[in-house]
Amino acid sequence: MVALPSSQQLRYLITLADLKHFGRAAIACSVTQSTLSAGILALERQLDTPLLDRKVGKRVVFTPLGEEIVRRSRTALEALEALHQVAQAAREPMTGPMRLGVIPTIGPFILPRLVSLIRETFPRIRLSLTEDMTERLMEKLTTGRLDVLLLAMPCDCEGLETIPVWRDPFILVLPAGHPLASWPEVPLEKLVDEQMVLLEDGHCLRDQTVDICRQGNGWTGSEPDINHTASSLHTLVQMTAQGLGVGLLPQLAVDSGILAGCNVVTRPVTGGPMWRTIGLGWRQKSPRSAEFRALATVLGQLAPSGDALLPQTDA
Structure with a gap:
């Protein structure tokens, strides 16, 4: 069975794409910078492809494929969150x-x-x-x-x-x-x-x-x-x-x-x-x-x- 990315990994990736800074992204995700970096690296290994261009120094630059993965990650994470929201809204509206x-x-x-x-x-x-x-x-x-x-x-x-x-x-x-x-x-x-x-x-x-x-x-x-x-x-x-x-x-x-x-x-x-x-x-x-x-x-x-x-x- 293919090991799928976790919702946490997708959240790390999306937040890094939004903030373009590992430190700020880690704070936004309420984790340490090393935890966020490890999550991104693990995601790259799972997908067997580099998502970040690490030849540009300290700047956060995504590869073209990384940009596409970010776009699809947004859709996937939104769909995952919607599952919980649908269940909660049906069970107890306005809670x-x-x-x-x-x-x-x-x-x-x-x-x-x-x-x-x-x-x-x-x-x-x-x-x-x-x-x-x-x-x-x-x-x-x-x-x-x-x-x-x-x-x-x-x-x-x-x-x-x-x-x-x-x-x-x-x-x-x-x-x-x-x-x-x-x-x-x-x-x-x-x-x-x-x-x-x-x-x-x-x-x-x-x-x-x-x-x-x-x-x-x-x-x-x-x-x-x-x-x-x-x-x-x-x-x-x-x-x-x-x-x-x-x-x-x-x-x-x-x-x-x-x-x-x-x-x-x-x-x-x-x-x-x-x-x-x-x-x-x-x-x-x-x-x-x-x-x-x-x-x-x-x-x-x-x-x-x-x-x-x-x-x-x-x-």
Whole structure:
């Protein structure tokens, strides 16, 4: 009988391919570096082929066949994990571990309520949370390190099944003495000549802000001329308060009290669809799809009044 690779060996291989570093891969797998290296070597002996190019020094470089083995290992490990998930979901729905990823422009403003709601509604779920940018969360989801994502749409969600949960309107934030602060509502085209403070590259909210302002028919090309970028919405608010520009904030952040103590004002913007959609995403054909849909329905309770996109339920 052919000796087949173990799920642990496949996990070592996939993690090494993702992180391109033996030490970090070992930490991610909760083993020593020597254990991970031995597992990879044993896998190469079983397959009777080199998976890594060891002539390139300390860099982790896979052979062409190694890249193909990694790709097939992802599929195989996902299928193995699905066996357990199918059995567990059929036996006891909404129980056991659920690894949820959330983006930084949602997480700080919703996690306390989200955690309490899940604990109350699904007490047998063991929730674990990871906050990161969309691209990295997607990678962790596709490699099996996360189960479901809470993200802002539209997004590049290839390979995911997604469901919208609620709309999160955008609000214009201005320095208190700004000329537009005297307007009860600000037309979108008025932002064309304004210096905008944006989040740094990698945040989907940055791209959404640029897309919205393009609707004012004043921004052309890849994006406007930006002098000030922020690593978080809290920093964006502080930059705005110092008169460095104006910004767009999601209502979720405003409702959480992010503006407290800052010398800024907010105004609604008219002239275009001024919102993002908050939704859940998971791997296509996941055996837990029904559970994630039930979770999405419950999370609709966190939506601002009238902005839920799904019928709400108490269980």
